[in-house]
Amino acid sequence: MILHHNGLIKLEYSPATDILQVNYPDLYSYQLTEVRHSLSIMVETIRNYDVKRLLLDASVTSIHITDEENSELNLNLARELSKTRLQKVARIHPLSPLRESIAQKNIEKIFHSGIVPYELKTFSHRTEALSWLLN
Template identity: 50%
Template sequence: MILFENSILKLDYNPATDILDVKYPDLHDFLLPEIKHSIDIMIDIIKNYDVKKLLLDSTSTLISVSDEESREVAVYLASGLTRTRVQKVARIQSPSVTVEKTAQGNLKHLQESTALPFELQNFASMTEALDWLKE
């Protein structure tokens, strides 16, 4: 069931599994304010539906911002998620080496600088990610 959709994010929720499937947005500098606003909406929806499992799909994400700006978005998302009851976040990796290098740097930064109250893991495929979320 689609809970929200705009040009930045699409939130597809399955109440039977309590998994919210989110296509990670493309990161372009002119979109950063809109991305943050969309993240705020997503966090409100996660709270309202009391979502416990989040699937972030980065398979088609494009990045045309600096590493610092990308990290800022990742930190913004993670800090928003810390204010919810999310327990597990599965991220499906991008086939792009450049995107994945940036994402890995962001994940390392988050794990070193913040005590995340949820489990966070990367997966190469949708099947692996869903299996882990359903455990």
């Protein structure tokens, strides 16, 4: 069922599997305020529905912000997700090797910060990610 859809982000939840599927939004400087708000809606939805499994699909996300803005956005998201009861987060990596390299650096920063109580694993395909979330 679709819990939220605002043009930037769509939250699709399956109560049977307790998986929230989200396509990570495109990131443009002029939309950062709206993206932050959409991500806060996602976190609040995770909290309200007590979601334990999250699938973040960044495979086709377009990023047009600075690496610093991107890093800050991801660190804040991880910090907010750590305040929920999430247990597993599966992410589908971007198709661009350069974008994935930047994402991995951000993930390392997040793990070094010590704020992530949930499992996080990166996948190439949605089916692999869903399978891991269900196990």
